[in-house]
Amino acid sequence: MPENFVSDRLARRQLRHGKERAIEFILFLAAFVSVATTVGIVVILLKESFVFFQQVSLWDFLTDTQWTPLFADAHYGILPLLSGTLVSSFVALLVAIPLGTIIAIYLSEFAPFTVREVAKPFLELLGGVPTIIYGYFALLFVTPLLQMIYPDLPGFNLLSAGIVMGIMIIPYVSSLSEDAMRAVPMALREGSYAMGATRFQTAIRVVTPAAFSGIAAAYILGISRAVGETMILAVAAGMQPKLTWNPLEPAATITAYIVQVALGDLPHGSIGYQTIFAAGLTLALVTLLFNVLGHMLRKRYRQAY
Amino acid sequence: MNEAAKVREIRALIKAHKRWDLVFAIVGLLALMVGVLTFAALFGQMAIEGAPRLSWDFFSQFPSRKPDQAGILSAWVGSTLVMIVTAATAVPLGVGAGVYLEEYAPRNWMTDLIEINVTNLAGVPSIVYGLLALGLFVYQFGLGQSILTAGLTLGLLILPVVIVATREAIRAIPSAIREAAYALGATKWQTTSDHILPYSMAGILTGVIIGMARAIGETAPVITIGALTFIAFLPAAPFTGDPPAGLFDWIMSPFTVMPIQMFNWTSRPEAAFHHNAAAAGLVLVVMTLSMNALAIYIRYRLRKNIKW
Numbered sequence: 001m002p003e004n005f006v007s008d009r010l011a012r013r014q015l016r017h018g019k020e021r022a023i024e025f026i027l028f029l030a031a032f033v034s035v036a037t038t039v040g041i042v043v044i045l046l047k048e049s050f051v052f053f054q055q056v057s058l059w060d061f062l063t064d065t066q067w068t069p070l071f072a073d074a075h076y077g078i079l080p081l082l083s084g085t086l087v088s089s090f091v092a093l094l095v096a097i098p099l100g101t102i103i104a105i106y107l108s109e110f111a112p113f114t115v116r117e118v119a120k121p122f123l124e125l126l127g128g129v130p131t132i133i134y135g136y137f138a139l140l141f142v143t144p145l146l147q148m149i150y151p152d153l154p155g156f157n158l159l160s161a162g163i164v165m166g167i168m169i170i171p172y173v174s175s176l177s178e179d180a181m182r183a184v185p186m187a188l189r190e191g192s193y194a195m196g197a198t199r200f201q202t203a204i205r206v207v208t209p210a211a212f213s214g215i216a217a218a219y220i221l222g223i224s225r226a227v228g229e230t231m232i233l234a235v236a237a238g239m240q241p242k243l244t245w246n247p248l249e250p251a252a253t254i255t256a257y258i259v260q261v262a263l264g265d266l267p268h269g270s271i272g273y274q275t276i277f278a279a280g281l282t283l284a285l286v287t288l289l290f291n292v293l294g295h296m297l298r299k300r301y302r303q304a305y
Numbered sequence: 306m307n308e309a310a311k312v313r314e315i316r317a318l319i320k321a322h323k324r325w326d327l328v329f330a331i332v333g334l335l336a337l338m339v340g341v342l343t344f345a346a347l348f349g350q351m352a353i354e355g356a357p358r359l360s361w362d363f364f365s366q367f368p369s370r371k372p373d374q375a376g377i378l379s380a381w382v383g384s385t386l387v388m389i390v391t392a393a394t395a396v397p398l399g400v401g402a403g404v405y406l407e408e409y410a411p412r413n414w415m416t417d418l419i420e421i422n423v424t425n426l427a428g429v430p431s432i433v434y435g436l437l438a439l440g441l442f443v444y445q446f447g448l449g450q451s452i453l454t455a456g457l458t459l460g461l462l463i464l465p466v467v468i469v470a471t472r473e474a475i476r477a478i479p480s481a482i483r484e485a486a487y488a489l490g491a492t493k494w495q496t497t498s499d500h501i502l503p504y505s506m507a508g509i510l511t512g513v514i515i516g517m518a519r520a521i522g523e524t525a526p527v528i529t530i531g532a533l534t535f536i537a538f539l540p541a542a543p544f545t546g547d548p549p550a551g552l553f554d555w556i557m558s559p560f561t562v563m564p565i566q567m568f569n570w571t572s573r574p575e576a577a578f579h580h581n582a583a584a585a586g587l588v589l590v591v592m593t594l595s596m597n598a599l600a601i602y603i604r605y606r607l608r609k610n611i612k613w
Binding site: 016019020023024026027028029030031032033034035037038040041044045047048099102103105106107110111115119121122123124125126128129130131132133134135136137139140141167170171198199200201203221224227228229230231234235255258259262263268276277280283284287288291294295 | 322337397406
């Protein structure tokens with residue numbers, strides 16, 4: 001018998017074992033792509049922004065009230081883009097939060113089974129409509145409609161873009177809020193009914209407060225969605241950076257600016273090219289902040305019961 | 306006498322409170338109606354404006370400076386090709402990652418890190434993926450503004466959707482199935498590939514379809530990588546032309562996609578182009594909605610039929 005004899009069956013098992021390990025490693029690599037993507041985003045944004053901030057001071061970036069990187073008299077103040085982003089998001093939330101919450105309460109506490117079976121897939125479909133379609137709708141349907149009420153409204157404005165964006169994020173807010181409400185244990189509702197409370201009283205005074213952190217998480221994730229939304233604003237709100245808090249005016253958002261630059265033909269490595277990464281970094285930080293906050297709140301409601 | 310008055314008072318109180326139930330039920334339905342009406346208005350507006358433009362020519366002609374001769378040939382071909390690359394990226398990576406996280410992953414910091422990343426990536430605005438692709442794929446890797454770049458970008462974008470769907474589908478399989486396979490001497494991978502994956506196929510498919518429906522409507526990241534808005538040629542089909550194109554030459558070709566074509570037409574001032582935009586939007590919305598409806602239907606069937 002040779003010295004390093006391995007029985008047939010053992011050899012087969014080793015081969016099997018090796019193959020198993022190889023497959024596990026390949027699957028791990030697939031899962032690791034998500035980490036690599038995050039690292040890629042962070043590295044790319046920081047790298048290009050770093051070059052940008054060597055030429056523009058952070059102070060100017062945060063306090064200058066003009067954003068004109070493509071003009072001869074270049075100013076690099078993020079405030080005008082930020083104001084457009086915040087105003088449009090605010091309008092969107094004014095639409096999405098009340099409607100989304102009411103729909104969530106209705107679907108979770110009031111709606112008969114059949115209504116819910118129809119409404120939920122429908123809301124999902126509404127959330128699946130491409131945003132460019134909403135942009136078209138905002139520019140060519142909602143704006144003319146609003147102009148009938150308020151004739152001085154310019155063709156591009158933050159208001160109609162914000163309203164349509166709000167309708168777009170209703171399904172998002174309502175489905176997350178509804179999940180939170182359904183997670184409230186039945187015993188709480190039964191206790192409330194036993195005390196003689198009506199459906200409405202139970203929904204408003206028992207279920208909603210109990211699910212509040214989950215509902216708040218839905219709002220915050222909705223905000224982050226609105227802040228990062230691009231095409232509706234690029235189409236319907238115009239592309240002029242303008243420091244304004246008035247939703248009736250046209251103004252560019254951070255995302256619309258990035259689209260505007262990408263549509264042009266800026267040479268790789270120029271300061272104009274780097275501005276979109278600085279703007280993107282700002283956007284990523286703002287949405288990250290809201291996302292982290294939202295997930296923290298969501299975790300809390302999961303642990304509550 | 307006093308008793309009767311009290312009872313009446315309480316009855317009135319109960320009635321008043323119950324009225325709120327009714328009021329809220331109506332308010333809730335009205336809020337839902339806002340969604341329904343928006344959808345109807347959106348669809349109606351596009352149908353009225355765009356339907357007259359829908360003809361065979363609209364699908365078989367290139368975009369043009371003359372609105373009534375412009376078509377979406379390069380856009381729908383581009384969208385289809387980009388979707389092929391997207392699916393080829395997102396399906397293996399997403400299903401692989403989902404299987405790893407559910408079946409293989411040990412409980413350690415690395416797994417936690419991956420899970421946190423998947424959740425976080427789902428919340429990253431799509432335009433940031435565009436910036437990633439612009440910096441990484443277009444310039445660092447030198448892939449240019451090609452179908453490959455767009456497909457990879459959208460593939461990464463929908464990865465969280467596919468991963469989450471895969472995990473949910475796998476989690477729904479009772480562990481008795483795994484134990485039975487192990488008891489017969491199957492290895493982990495044999496169990497996974499012969500039992501877990503086939504049984505979770507419908508759930509995974511749902512996630513993939515929803516992800517693809519999202520990818521096909523994404524505009525911002527594709528614009529950010531610098532896709533052109535005016536393309537009047539098709540990528541070379543394999544083995545045609547002179548010298549003959551290779552099997553995968555189309556993958557490096559410049560391109561445009563449906564939503565970009567629609568954006569381009571929407572942002573022109575002439576009303577005639579808006580009709581084209583409406584028609585392109587109609588095609589796009591029918592495509593994404595039928596994909597979503599298919600996914601919802603598969604899930605519905607799944608929920609009804611499978612009983613472990």
